[in-house]
Amino acid sequence: MAKSCLGLDIGSYQIKIAELVRQGKHRYRINNLCRFFPPKGSMAQDRLVDPKALAFVLREVLDKHEIRTDRVVLGLNSHNMSIRQVSMPRMSSRELEQAVELDLAEILKLPTSQAVESIYYSYDVFSRGQELDVVVVGCSKEILDPHIAMIKAAELTAMVIDVAAFNLPRIVDNSSQTRTCYVDLGYGQTVIYVESHGFYSVYRIIPVGGRMLDEAAAAAFEMDVFEAQKLKYEYSLEEMLRKGTGDKSMLRSVIHQYTGGIMQTLDYLRSQSRASRVSDILDQVVLCGGISHVHGLVTAFQQELDITVKRLNPFETYSLAKGIDKPVDYGVYANSIGLAMRGLSE
Ligand SMILES: Nc1ncnc2c1ncn2[C@@H]1O[C@H](COP(=O)(O)OP(=O)(O)OP(=O)(O)O)[C@@H](O)[C@H]1O
Ligand SMILES: [Mg+2]
Structure with missing residues (x-):
């Protein structure tokens, strides 16, 4: 049987796992997809503070999904x-x-x-x-050692530990050589990654994410954060700004931090290449991560950035094993699929 590999994406909101197997030279199948919330107290922001607790739940999830392989590629995106x-x-x-x-x-x-x-x-x-x-x-070893201990305690073998975003380009068919900026919109942070001619060009983390969006929605709708976090599944950004009757300044500021952060990065790239416009050096911005599914975000970014913006859909290029459905918020699995691809290319 062909060897499969797991991509493990430790997010501050949820942990994502994708199991991939090679099917022929350039074809891959997604055998499994699963996610779970980190056990309470096991993570402090993006630091893993209780490797044993996380390993225990991870092992349980893998067993429940009958995932037998121990080969894993772990990905991190951290300002550390x-x-x-x-x-x-x-x-x-x-x-x-x-x-x-x-x-x-x-x-x-x-x-x-x-x-x-x-x-x-x-x-x-x-x-x-x-x-x-x-x-x-x-x-620093202080950051990575708990992850290594966690992998071991979960009876897995880390084949590679990598910067998660570096593997996003692996999941798109780029035969047309489209110049792409990848933006991973997570809970605690937003990661921006650009390659140039297939190689690293820019990697930047901006400290804005779903957590701040929830807090901003809570202020705009004058409700507690727990209730407010559901709003972003229902309302578009524009609707939140229109319907909220409370203080909307934070919501405006969060949206501005997203677009400002991306724009600044693209402008840095432009100046590095001595180009006069961003569109001279880049064709598109592609979004992934849970927040990429907030309604109206693609349009808002498109207007501000003046460049094609779309969601990254890994499920366009992979076949799915029987019983595996394409998740509604498919963008959350982008990193884990990219990491599993990394393992299969070893
Ligand atoms: N369909 C959806 N609509 C709106 N928000 C969504 C949707 N699906 C997920 N989210 C939000 O996306 C966030 C989680 O995304 P993701 O799993 O990419 O974060 P993470 O990887 O755990 O965080 P980080 O990368 O910052 O550590 C949460 O705030 C969640 O509420
Ligand atoms: Mg993430």
């Missing part, structure tokens, strides 16, 4: 990770390994108080012209 791009003179792989190790503190711009030994790091070479362009990713 440093991602830096550096250019190095041409050298052999061995020399590069030594150079990155030697210059790590400088490359990752570590504060003097942080020892290099406290960091896990990895790097990838993405162009071999006159110079080597290298992307280096570092994450």
